[in-house]
Amino acid sequence: MTNTVLDINNLVVSVGxxxxxxxxxxxxxxxxxxxxxxxxxxxxxxxxxxxxxxxxGLLPKGTLVPTSGSIKLVGEELLTATDRRLRxxxxxxxxxIFQEPMTALNPxxxxxxxxxxxxxxxxxxxARARRKRILDMMEQVHLPQVERIFASxxxxxxxxxxxxxxxxxxxxxxxxxxxxxxxxxxxxxTTQKQILSLIRxxxxxxGTAVLFITHDMGVVAEIAxxxxxxxQGRLVETGPLETVLRNPTMEYTRNLLASVPSLVPRxxxxxxxxxxxxxxxxxxxxxxxxxxxxxxxxxxxADKVTLTLRKGRTLGIxxxxxxxxxTVARCIxxxxxxxxxxxRLAGREIADISRRLLQPHRxxxxxxxxxxxxxxxxxVTVGESIAEGPINYGVAHAEAMxxxxxxxxxxxxxxxxxxxxxxxxxxxxxxxxAIARALALDPDVLVxxxxxxxxxxxxxxQVLELxxxxxxxxxxxxLFITHDxxxxxxxxDEVVVMQHGRVVEQGPAxxxxxxxxxxxxxxxxxxxxxRNWDFANFRPVAEGVGATA
Amino acid sequence: MLGYLIRRVLAAVPVMGVVALFxxxxxxxxxxxxxxxxxGDNATPERLERIRTSLGLNEPxxxxxxxxxxxxxxxxxxxxxxSNLPVMKMxxxxxxxxxxxxxxxxxxxxxVAVPLGVIAAWKHGTWIDRFVMGLSVLGFSVPVFxxxxxxxxxxxxxxxxxPVQGFRSIFNGFGPFxxxxxxxxCALSFIYIALIARMTRAAMLDVLGEDYVRTARAKxxxxxxxxxxxxxxxxxxxxxxxIGTGFALLISGVVVTESVFNIPGIGRLTVDAVxxxxxxxxxxxxxxxxxxxxxxxxxxxxxxxxxxxxxxx
Numbered sequence: 001m002t003n004t005v006l007d008i009n010n011l012v013v014s015v016g017x018x019x020x021x022x023x024x025x026x027x028x029x030x031x032x033x034x035x036x037x038x039x040x041x042x043x044x045x046x047x048x049x050x051x052x053x054x055x056x057g058l059l060p061k062g063t064l065v066p067t068s069g070s071i072k073l074v075g076e077e078l079l080t081a082t083d084r085r086l087r088x089x090x091x092x093x094x095x096x097i098f099q100e101p102m103t104a105l106n107p108x109x110x111x112x113x114x115x116x117x118x119x120x121x122x123x124x125x126x127a128r129a130r131r132k133r134i135l136d137m138m139e140q141v142h143l144p145q146v147e148r149i150f151a152s153x154x155x156x157x158x159x160x161x162x163x164x165x166x167x168x169x170x171x172x173x174x175x176x177x178x179x180x181x182x183x184x185x186x187x188x189x190t191t192q193k194q195i196l197s198l199i200r201x202x203x204x205x206x207g208t209a210v211l212f213i214t215h216d217m218g219v220v221a222e223i224a225x226x227x228x229x230x231x232q233g234r235l236v237e238t239g240p241l242e243t244v245l246r247n248p249t250m251e252y253t254r255n256l257l258a259s260v261p262s263l264v265p266r267x268x269x270x271x272x273x274x275x276x277x278x279x280x281x282x283x284x285x286x287x288x289x290x291x292x293x294x295x296x297x298x299x300x301x302a303d304k305v306t307l308t309l310r311k312g313r314t315l316g317i318x319x320x321x322x323x324x325x326x327t328v329a330r331c332i333x334x335x336x337x338x339x340x341x342x343x344r345l346a347g348r349e350i351a352d353i354s355r356r357l358l359q360p361h362r363x364x365x366x367x368x369x370x371x372x373x374x375x376x377x378x379x380v381t382v383g384e385s386i387a388e389g390p391i392n393y394g395v396a397h398a399e400a401m402x403x404x405x406x407x408x409x410x411x412x413x414x415x416x417x418x419x420x421x422x423x424x425x426x427x428x429x430x431x432x433x434a435i436a437r438a439l440a441l442d443p444d445v446l447v448x449x450x451x452x453x454x455x456x457x458x459x460x461x462q463v464l465e466l467x468x469x470x471x472x473x474x475x476x477x478x479l480f481i482t483h484d485x486x487x488x489x490x491x492x493d494e495v496v497v498m499q500h501g502r503v504v505e506q507g508p509a510x511x512x513x514x515x516x517x518x519x520x521x522x523x524x525x526x527x528x529x530x531r532n533w534d535f536a537n538f539r540p541v542a543e544g545v546g547a548t549a
Numbered sequence: 550m551l552g553y554l555i556r557r558v559l560a561a562v563p564v565m566g567v568v569a570l571f572x573x574x575x576x577x578x579x580x581x582x583x584x585x586x587x588x589g590d591n592a593t594p595e596r597l598e599r600i601r602t603s604l605g606l607n608e609p610x611x612x613x614x615x616x617x618x619x620x621x622x623x624x625x626x627x628x629x630x631x632s633n634l635p636v637m638k639m640x641x642x643x644x645x646x647x648x649x650x651x652x653x654x655x656x657x658x659x660x661v662a663v664p665l666g667v668i669a670a671w672k673h674g675t676w677i678d679r680f681v682m683g684l685s686v687l688g689f690s691v692p693v694f695x696x697x698x699x700x701x702x703x704x705x706x707x708x709x710x711x712p713v714q715g716f717r718s719i720f721n722g723f724g725p726f727x728x729x730x731x732x733x734x735c736a737l738s739f740i741y742i743a744l745i746a747r748m749t750r751a752a753m754l755d756v757l758g759e760d761y762v763r764t765a766r767a768k769x770x771x772x773x774x775x776x777x778x779x780x781x782x783x784x785x786x787x788x789x790x791x792i793g794t795g796f797a798l799l800i801s802g803v804v805v806t807e808s809v810f811n812i813p814g815i816g817r818l819t820v821d822a823v824x825x826x827x828x829x830x831x832x833x834x835x836x837x838x839x840x841x842x843x844x845x846x847x848x849x850x851x852x853x854x855x856x857x858x859x860x861x862x
Contacts, residue, residue: 090769103760108782108857121770153858
């Protein structure tokens with residue numbers, strides 16, 4: 001016997017109070033039953049978060065307004081409920097956890113008290129009983145040393161621990177419905193795996209209905225019972241997990257699944273005999289925290305990292321947050337100065353030469369950053385941004401602009417984009433612009449620091465393809481920093497796996513990602529969500545192996 | 550925390566040292582003979598010589614400095630050239646009115662302005678918000694003396710509720726103290742209410758967009774708790790900064806108010822000293838003002854660490 005907990009029927013959410021405003025949500029209907037996890041999947045702008053916020057009654061007042069349809073929680077209409085009634089329902093009947101555990105908790109209140117607030121607002125328990133219940137709930141989400149964590153401030157806890165606190169806070173009153181809005185997106189894969197299994201476990205124990213919002217098909221494969229695919233405010237397709245992954249009926253769903261990069265490394269290219277363009281030799285970076293009195297602290301961000309990159313090849317550095325992969329990239333580009341060790345760029349040692357002497361070498365190595373929304377100057381036209389580098393190296397303005405137009409075409413944008421500003425482009429287009437900017441100096445080495453991590457999968461696939469194509473045409477070497485093993489498997493020839501600033505394992509991508517030798521690499525691969533599913537071929541990986549064997 | 554306090558107090562010592570050196574050199578490095586400057590235009594040679602000896606101006610500069618600092622540390626700030634009273638005593642008499650007004654002003658301003666700012670931010674974009682912001686513009690643009698005279702006209706002259714002017718020490722009874730301090734406090738707090746309300750509103754608006762405010766609402770707690778417990782505490786740091794610097798400015802900047810309400814505070818003492826070129830008093834006032842700034846800044850920094858556990862030194 002399963003009861004429908006959440007019943008959204010023909011919901012429409014529009015911009016502004018006036019009728020006729022643009023519809024952000026356009027007539028979606030979904031149901032979530034007791035003990036069931038419904039995954040709401042979609043790319044950015046599909047309206048999945050708006051759906052969840054509408055349910056909670058947390059839409060920003062006056063800007064987004066539900067104009068028709070209904071949302072019923074265990075039979076009770078939410079859209080017409082008073083603010084007071086909604087407040088009563090929150091945390092008791094429906095609760096929500098958010099994407100960013102780093103910012104979702106109040107930084108100036110100990111976490112125990114933040115959970116306590118829920119009990120104080122909704123129960124009549126005395127302080128002793130409340131504390132007991134909170135500690136009990138903290139045990140249930142498998143936090144260690146609950147007494148200590150109870151009194152801790154959020155910044156003392158790791159991202160995973162904070163998300164556990166959020167889950168404890170959401171579930172302490174055993175709500176019927178849990179809305180999880182990208183709860184693991186900001187977490188490392190190993191932590192993500194733990195949080196996903198924790199949600200599963202608590203759902204089993206409490207019979208909670210879970211509305212799980214995500215953009216990550218891997219996560220969907222791990223946690224969903226049923227899947228609802230959204231696009232531009234409309235429901236594209238909904239059905240049981242197996243059905244949607246195996247036999248998607250809609251074109252959009254098929255494309256979405258086909259864009260998910262496979263964990264199985266691409267066909268290895270033959271060994272390169274091209275010259276080495278970049279070498280890092282025992283590269284280390286130590287951050288010293290100076291104290292006014294007494295001894296400072298030392299943090300080793302990169303510890304004797306050695307790597308080589310040949311012309312026309314792609315070397316991936318993979319690792320979780322804090323592994324030092326970005327530090328290594330920034331030391332190599334000399335955005336920060338390495339503490340010790342060497343960097344040879346096209347045969348020239350650049351690790352310890354002065355900034356002035358470094359200047360001529362800078363053009364040989366260029367970097368593309370993660371966030372395309374913040375890495376381009378919003379007040380400068382795209383053309384000027386691209387031309388700025390060559391102009392600094394003495395190219396005439398007119399010529400540099402002409403080159404900028406060519407480069408824009410190379411990265412698949414119209415040449416007349418030169419006169420436009422970054423905000424006129426989508427995230428994927430901006431990343432193309434960032435790549436064009438990097439290529440403007442004809443570098444030998446392109447460093448891509450999480451360059452596709454902020455992009456939707458379909459856009460991600462296009463940018464990866466672009467990088468591949470550019471590499472084939474220009475013979476450029478790419479140093480690719482990523483936390484995403486799927487991406488690494490699809491673009492890298494060699495990979496370096498890093499943990500705590502050290503290189504754990506390195507070798508050909510096909511080798512390291514299929515037959516890892518080190519325990520850490522194994523754990524990373526094991527934690528990759530949806531590792532058993534071959535999305536692009538609409539079948540489990542095991543079946544694919546059976547078919548080709 | 551204690552270690553931090555000690556470090557901060559120690560760090561304030563060099564600051565005060567530099568100020569002391571500046572104050573010392575102020576007189577010695579002015580072009581011409583300091584004694585002649587001090588004595589004025591029609592001084593007799595004997596008088597000049599007397600001033601030179603009393604200030605030790607015949608000694609080498611470094612000896613002069615050491616003697617001066619030594620006296621300073623013993624609370625001897627010299628003697629006024631005009632009244633011949635010890636400067637320490639003069640300031641001591643004048644400090645209470647100024648501190649009283651500054652404190653009462655800042656307390657009144659905070660009590661009124663912080664809730665106004667919170668409400669304006671909470672009701673952002675509504676008529677309440679616009680009304681509060683309108684008041685704040687008014688508070689900024691009307692000079693203190695105008696407010697002062699208007700208040701005197703209404704409450705002291707027309708209604709006769711309070712005396713027009715003057716000051717009574719709080720040690721001589723709260724009633725007389727209160728009825729004389731209430732008008733200057735109101736007049737002076739106008740601009741600070743405007744300033745603090747604006748700052749509170751801006752800081753609150755920033756914080757209200759934060760994820761943890763959404764989390765707090767998702768918990769189903771009421772809006773007052775969301776505002777006070779979650780938003781205001783996080784918005785407090787910039788607000789405290791404004792309150793602190795406002796207070797420091799108040800102590801040294803109450804001249805106009807003291808004149809309007811005829812209050813014998815340090816603001817007027819300073820003005821009188823400057824007009825009369827009473828250097829020992831001027832020196833003492835510079836030292837005192839710097840000391841107040843240093844202490845207030847110290848208090849602000851301590852308040853930061855109490856408000857935000859992430860701030861550590």
